[in-house]
Amino acid sequence: xxxxxxGAKNFGTIRNVVKGLADYxxxxxxxxxxxxxxxxxxxxxxxxxxTVGVKxxxxxxxxxxxxxxxxxxxxxxxxxxxxxxEQEFIDQVxxxxxxxxxxxxxxxxYYISEWxxxxxxxxxxxxxxxxKDHITLKSLNFEAVADGVSGVELxxxxxxxxxxxxxxxLSTIKSTEWEDYVYLADKTLTTYWFIYNxxxxxxxxxxxxxxxxxxxxxYTGIDAVTLSAIWEPEDPEFFCRYTLLPxxxxxxxxxMDYTDYPGLVDYKNNPPYDAxxxxxxxxxxxxxLCDADGNIIGVTPGTKVDMLPIAEFTSDGKLxxxxxxxxxxxxxEMKHALLVKEMLTNNLGSENVNVILGFSNISFSDEVxxxxxxxxxxxxxxFRYGDPSANLNRITTDGTLNDSEYEVPEFDALVEKANEIxxxxxxYAAFAEAELxxxxxxxxxxxxxxxxxxxxxRVVPYTTPEGYFGMVSYKFKGAVIQDTPxxxxxxxxxxxxxxxxxxxxxxx
Amino acid sequence: xxxxxxxxxxQALVTIALVVLVVFTLLRFMPTTGYFTKEEFREMxxxxxxxxxxxIGVLDPTLxxxxxxxxxxxxxxxxxxxxxxxxxxxxxxxxxxIKYSVMFNAFSWIVSAFIGMPLGIAMAKNKGGPIDSAGTxxxxxxxxxxxxxxxxxxxxxxxxLFNLPMLFYIDNPRSWILPTISLSLGSIAGYAxxxxxxxxxxxxxxxxxxxxxKGLSQNYIMVRHVFRNAIVPIAINFPSDFLxxxxxxxxxxxxxxxxGMGGLLIxxxxxxxxxxxxxxxxxxxxLSVFGVFLGDIFVSFVDPRIKLTDSPE
Numbered sequence: 001x002x003x004x005x006x007g008a009k010n011f012g013t014i015r016n017v018v019k020g021l022a023d024y025x026x027x028x029x030x031x032x033x034x035x036x037x038x039x040x041x042x043x044x045x046x047x048x049x050x051t052v053g054v055k056x057x058x059x060x061x062x063x064x065x066x067x068x069x070x071x072x073x074x075x076x077x078x079x080x081x082x083x084x085x086e087q088e089f090i091d092q093v094x095x096x097x098x099x100x101x102x103x104x105x106x107x108x109x110y111y112i113s114e115w116x117x118x119x120x121x122x123x124x125x126x127x128x129x130x131x132k133d134h135i136t137l138k139s140l141n142f143e144a145v146a147d148g149v150s151g152v153e154l155x156x157x158x159x160x161x162x163x164x165x166x167x168x169x170l171s172t173i174k175s176t177e178w179e180d181y182v183y184l185a186d187k188t189l190t191t192y193w194f195i196y197n198x199x200x201x202x203x204x205x206x207x208x209x210x211x212x213x214x215x216x217x218x219y220t221g222i223d224a225v226t227l228s229a230i231w232e233p234e235d236p237e238f239f240c241r242y243t244l245l246p247x248x249x250x251x252x253x254x255x256m257d258y259t260d261y262p263g264l265v266d267y268k269n270n271p272p273y274d275a276x277x278x279x280x281x282x283x284x285x286x287x288x289l290c291d292a293d294g295n296i297i298g299v300t301p302g303t304k305v306d307m308l309p310i311a312e313f314t315s316d317g318k319l320x321x322x323x324x325x326x327x328x329x330x331x332x333e334m335k336h337a338l339l340v341k342e343m344l345t346n347n348l349g350s351e352n353v354n355v356i357l358g359f360s361n362i363s364f365s366d367e368v369x370x371x372x373x374x375x376x377x378x379x380x381x382x383f384r385y386g387d388p389s390a391n392l393n394r395i396t397t398d399g400t401l402n403d404s405e406y407e408v409p410e411f412d413a414l415v416e417k418a419n420e421i422x423x424x425x426x427x428y429a430a431f432a433e434a435e436l437x438x439x440x441x442x443x444x445x446x447x448x449x450x451x452x453x454x455x456x457x458r459v460v461p462y463t464t465p466e467g468y469f470g471m472v473s474y475k476f477k478g479a480v481i482q483d484t485p486x487x488x489x490x491x492x493x494x495x496x497x498x499x500x501x502x503x504x505x506x507x508x
Numbered sequence: 509x510x511x512x513x514x515x516x517x518x519q520a521l522v523t524i525a526l527v528v529l530v531v532f533t534l535l536r537f538m539p540t541t542g543y544f545t546k547e548e549f550r551e552m553x554x555x556x557x558x559x560x561x562x563x564i565g566v567l568d569p570t571l572x573x574x575x576x577x578x579x580x581x582x583x584x585x586x587x588x589x590x591x592x593x594x595x596x597x598x599x600x601x602x603x604x605x606i607k608y609s610v611m612f613n614a615f616s617w618i619v620s621a622f623i624g625m626p627l628g629i630a631m632a633k634n635k636g637g638p639i640d641s642a643g644t645x646x647x648x649x650x651x652x653x654x655x656x657x658x659x660x661x662x663x664x665x666x667x668x669l670f671n672l673p674m675l676f677y678i679d680n681p682r683s684w685i686l687p688t689i690s691l692s693l694g695s696i697a698g699y700a701x702x703x704x705x706x707x708x709x710x711x712x713x714x715x716x717x718x719x720x721x722k723g724l725s726q727n728y729i730m731v732r733h734v735f736r737n738a739i740v741p742i743a744i745n746f747p748s749d750f751l752x753x754x755x756x757x758x759x760x761x762x763x764x765x766x767x768g769m770g771g772l773l774i775x776x777x778x779x780x781x782x783x784x785x786x787x788x789x790x791x792x793x794x795l796s797v798f799g800v801f802l803g804d805i806f807v808s809f810v811d812p813r814i815k816l817t818d819s820p821e
Contacts, residue, residue, distance in 0.1 A: 004556070007563025009548050012556055029555045032562060095588070099596045116678075117593070117604045119767035145675070146762035153664055154674055365541040365549045381547060400551050 001081065002052065003045070004029040013384055014081050019053030019065040056084070069422045075386030078470030109135045109477050119144055136463075137479050155456050161481055162457040167233050170454050181456045181485040187239060189246040189383035189468050190450025194222065196443075197375050199405040201307065203299045204321045205375040213285035214321075215442035218376075221278030221347040222340060224271065224447035230335055234454075241449045242267050244395070244435050249468040250386050252425045255503070258388060261432035267439050275347045282348040286319065294319040307373040310358035320354040326374035329359040336378065369403065379403075380450055385469055388431035389419055395444065404443070411437050457486050462498045516804070520797040527793040528786065532577070535782045536570045542780045543591065564590040566782065577786060586787050591779040598787050602769075608678075609756035609768035615684065616691035617749060623692070624699025629735070631700060632707035633726075643700055650697040659690045659763055675765040687764040691757060699742070706738035736811070744807045748799030755792065 001008045002025055015022045024044065031041045049055070053065025062084050070076065085105060093103045101112040109129045114122035121142040125135045143160070145151045148169050155163040156178065165173075165182060173179055196215065200206040208214045228236035241247070243259050247268060250258035259268045290296055301317035311324050325340055327333040341355040358374070360367040368374050381401060384390050394401040396412045411434055418430035438444060460480040465472065540561055541549055552560070561567050568576070580587055586598040593601055631643040650658065663686060667674045673683035710716060711734055719729050756770030773792070776784040808814045 004559030005563055007560040009544070009552065009556070009560055012552055026555065029559050032559065033555075095595055096597075097595070099593075099600075117601065117767055119765060143675070144765050144767070146765060149660065150663065150674060150763065150765075157674070159674070363539055363541055364546060365544065366539050369546075369549065370541065379546070394551075400553075403550060 002048075004032060008081070010081060013079065014076075017066055017070060017076070019067050020051040021053070024048060024052050071422050071424060071427065072385055072387030072389075075469045078467075079384065080471060110140060113139070131477070134478050135476075137476060137481065140476055152456075155485075161459055162455060165454040165456065167231075167454075170234065178456070178485075180487050180489075182454050183456075183486070183488055183491045184235060184238060185451070185453050185455050187241070187246075187248075187449035188451030189249055190380050191241055191244065191246060191383070191446050192378060192380045192448040192450065193244070194218070194376060194378050194445040194447065195404045196406075197372070197404060198407075199372070200324075200375050201372065202305045202315065202322055202324055202375055203303050204296055204315050204317070205323055207296055207299050208285065208289055208321045209375075211285050211289055212441060213281045213288060217278050217281035217285055217348055218344070219442040219445050220272050220274045220281060222343050222445065222447065223273040225273070226339060226343070227336060228448050230332060230339070239449050240271065241446055242270070242272060244438060244444060244446050245388055245391055246383050246449065246468075249383070250388065250428070252428050254425065255505070256428075258428050258432065261428055263436040264432045264439075267436075272445075278347045279349065282352050286352060289321075290319060296321065307358065307371070309367055310360060310371075310373040311356055313356060320350065320352050322354050322356060322375075324356045324358050324373070324375040326358040326360065326368050326377050328364055329361055334359065340376075340378075378447075382450075383468075388428065388435065389415075392431055392434055393419070395438070406443055408438070408441075408443065411443075458482055458484070459486075461486060461491055461494045466498075513805075516801050520801050523797050524790070524793050528790050529574075531789045532574055532786055533570060535780075535785060536566075536573070538780055540566060566590075577783075581790075587783040589776075589784045590781045592776050592781040592784055598784055601784070602787075602791075605756070605767060605769050605772065606754045608676075608766050609761070609770065610753045612684075612687055612691055612760075612766060612768065613753040613756070615688040616695060617753070619688060619692040620695035620699055624696040625703055627696065628700040628703025629707065629730070631704040632711070633730070635704075635708060640704075643704070647697040647701045650693050655694065656759060658693060659760060662686055662690050662693075663763055683764075687760055687766060690760050690763070702742055703738060706741060707734050710734045710737050740807060740811045740814075743810045744803040747802035747806050748796065751795040751799045751802070752792075754795070 001011065002021055004025060005028070011025070015025060024047075027037055027039065027044045028041065030037050031039075031044065055063045055065075057063050064077075066073070076082070089105055090097060096103045098104055101115040104112065106112070106126060107129075109126055109132070110123035111126050112121060113124035114120060123140040123142070125138050126132065129135060145154060145160070145163075148164065148166055151160065151163040152165060152169055152173070154160045164185075170182060173182070196209045196218070197205070198209055200209070224240045224242070225236045228239045232239050243264055245258065247257055247259040252258070259265065295301075295318050299315060299317040301315070303315040303317070305311075305313050305315055305322070305324075307324060310326055313322060315322060323344070325337055327337045337357050337359070341357055344353055344355050368377070381391060381394075391401070392415050393399060396402065396415055397407050397409065398412075414430065414434035414437055418427060418434055421427040421430050458481050460482055463478050463480040465475040465477055467475075543561065543564070543566070544552065544557065549557075558567065565573070565576075577587070586602070589596045589598055589601060627643055631640045634640050663674055666672070666689070667686055672686055673680060674686075675683065676687055677683045707730075716729060716733060719733060720726075754769055756766070756768035756772070758771040758774070760766070761768045761770035773785065773788045776788060
């Protein structure tokens with residue numbers, strides 16, 4: 001996996017944590033690129049044992065040497081990237097690794113006993129599993145059901161144990177006995193947010209976005225609930241998120257959620273949307289950005305803005321400020337874009353902002369990111385391990401997620417300081433301070449969580465291992481299946497008991 | 509005659525070579541950013557992106573890739589899927605999938621021909637009568653109602669009515685019934701309406717009227733004259749239909765969870781799986797071209813008046 005020839009895409013997640021791994025990877029990549037680094041490929045590969053901090057001490061013990069203290073290691077090692085594999089087996093199967101059930105190794109509670117491509121995966125109980133007594137289901141069938149309607153029908157006939165429902169499918173079982181079995185699945189760790197292009201070629205937006213009041217006008221002028229309703233019309237508030245990092249997945253030594261740290265908790269619990277406040281911020285921004293005639297200070301009139309193939313327009317250097325909102329061209333994306341335009345135009349004033357919609361047709365990466373053809377976009381990011389650094393490190397001035405190209409030395413310093421603290425409570429407090437700085441300065445606008453869907457199930461909730469990181473959705477140890485579907489009331493009751501048990505654990 | 513076959517064969521091979529070459533070249537014009545999700549594109553540094561692209565073999569110059577493709581192909585190696593089924597041997601993927609599509613298309617073909625053709629003949633023989641009206645109503649319904657609605661109806665309601673499985677399972681023959689029905693509905697209508705049309709056309713021709721005047725029986729006229737002439741335009745497609753049994757139905761295979769070939773080409777194009785696209789294009793173009801070629805030959809057997817050369821040898 002550490003060999004670039006194997007092309008592991010997510011390798012960057014762990015590259016800098018394990019000692020020597022980055023050097024090993026880049027040495028091989030240089031050789032593959034034809035550079036002379038004074039060593040041959042075989043020599044570098046042969047040096048793995050000495051240069052990389054991974055060692056199998058005995059048959060059951062693996063030792064990692066890290067580049068530094070890593071207090072979040074436990075949430076980290078459950079990533080599939082850390083799953084060990086026997087070299088002998090890899091050598092034996094070569095490129096065929098993972099292409100059939102015979103070319104895989106298993107160490108969990110189940111192994112794949114049947115694999116019918118694009119049809120069915122049957123997982124059977126692993127009788128050699130160390131904790132096999134807690135494997136309650138003898139086999140698991142993962143079956144391809146291409147259509148949601150068929151999925152619901154199969155569930156109603158008792159032929160599948162769980163199913164998902166879209167909002168449309170939900171509406172078809174409204175006012176029937178099945179409505180009582182529908183529950184809303186939990187949010188995911190993914191956060192959707194709006195980002196701004198601080199180095200835009202559109203001079204009007206480039207000038208405006210440097211202004212704090214303008215950013216706050218955008219921050220308070222977009223209603224997350226309305227946007228969330230595109231995906232979740234039944235309960236849009238449920239999926240709104242107003243912090244950069246997700247709630248419910250990082251707890252300090254006292255059991256306090258990271259997002260409940262002072263300052264952050266106010267953002268978490270208070271929807272920022274306020275049309276009047278947005279207008280106030282906009283008015284203040286206009287005072288600071290424009291002269292008495294509505295000319296935007298520092299912008300030369302008549303500048304041609306070439307953002308083709310997305311958009312092309314001429315900046316007049318006057319109000320309204322042109323904002324190029326770029327998105328994909330799916331129906332949902334277009335609906336989303338029209339709503340954003342409507343909100344900004346209404347709340348900030350059509351005399352103040354002119355939202356231009358731009359749609360990428362083929363490849364967002366090629367047409368938008370690569371050519372820098374945007375002022376405002378909405379985007380989403382996952383959250384890979386249980387530490388604020390997982391995403392806050394990525395949005396620093398030099399961070400990989402800083403597509404906005406902002407410069408935030410204050411934030412960088414706060415993150416750097418937090419990274420050097422290894423006691424959890426202090427570490428979280430320091431990261432919370434950094435995140436708060438980003439939110440106070442409206443550098444990014446988080447607004448929604450990812451995932452979440454309506455479901456019906458016969459699997460009793462909270463009988464399987466819970467957690468957010470690694471491959472939790474595939475864990476079935478202890479799962480209990482009941483004959484009748486789980487009702488809303490049963491789900492709510494079990495959720496309450498689960499949360500009480502968590503709180504009790506935290507208290508201890 | 510031999511010259512005709514050789515010339516047609518040559519044209520067929522040139523067509524296939526051109527199709528493969530054009531598709532191969534066009535695929536290389538696709539931007540490599542398509543191999544990364546939005547997050548991967550920004551998260552991975554250039555070194556990592558290059559390493560990934562090299563690992564799936566798209567960094568080599570087009571000509572080198574073409575040479576590798578042809579050399580491997582000449583050794584019977586179809587290569588490995590790049591992105592849709594990473595690293596899986598394409599021959600394994602195809603052998604896993606083709607059997608299902610062939611099976612259902614063959615069932616559907618048999619059912620369609622055995623129901624559609626007699627229906628078309630019956631409609632023509634009873635032109636304007638109740639069978640014709642009922643048949644026409646069926647054809648109009650199948651052609652005008654969006655197929656997805658009909659398929660859903662069959663899958664959900666018919667399965668409920670007759671207690672049949674909603675999804676396909678290879679070890680449960682009862683689960684084969686509904687997909688076969690769904691696949692056949694359209695082609696039954698196709699066979700019926702075209703055969704009816706050709707028969708009605710033929711029946712109005714002078715030679716048929718003359719045969720009738722001569723006192724030949726209706727059945728004799730129908731079998732010896734009308735049907736033989738009417739089947740020609742349909743028969744020309746038989747070889748293509750037979751060869752393309754391997755191409756699955758996107759909607760029906762999805763609906764009944766049949767892991768066949770349906771949509772494989774579309775999915776592989778969307779996934780920029782060049783290796784898989786090339787093999788599928790090569791396979792489908794070869795079968796299509798030879799289907800047409802064999803159609804010409806087949807039709808000359810069905811109707812001996814049709815000559816494939818200007819002058820007899």
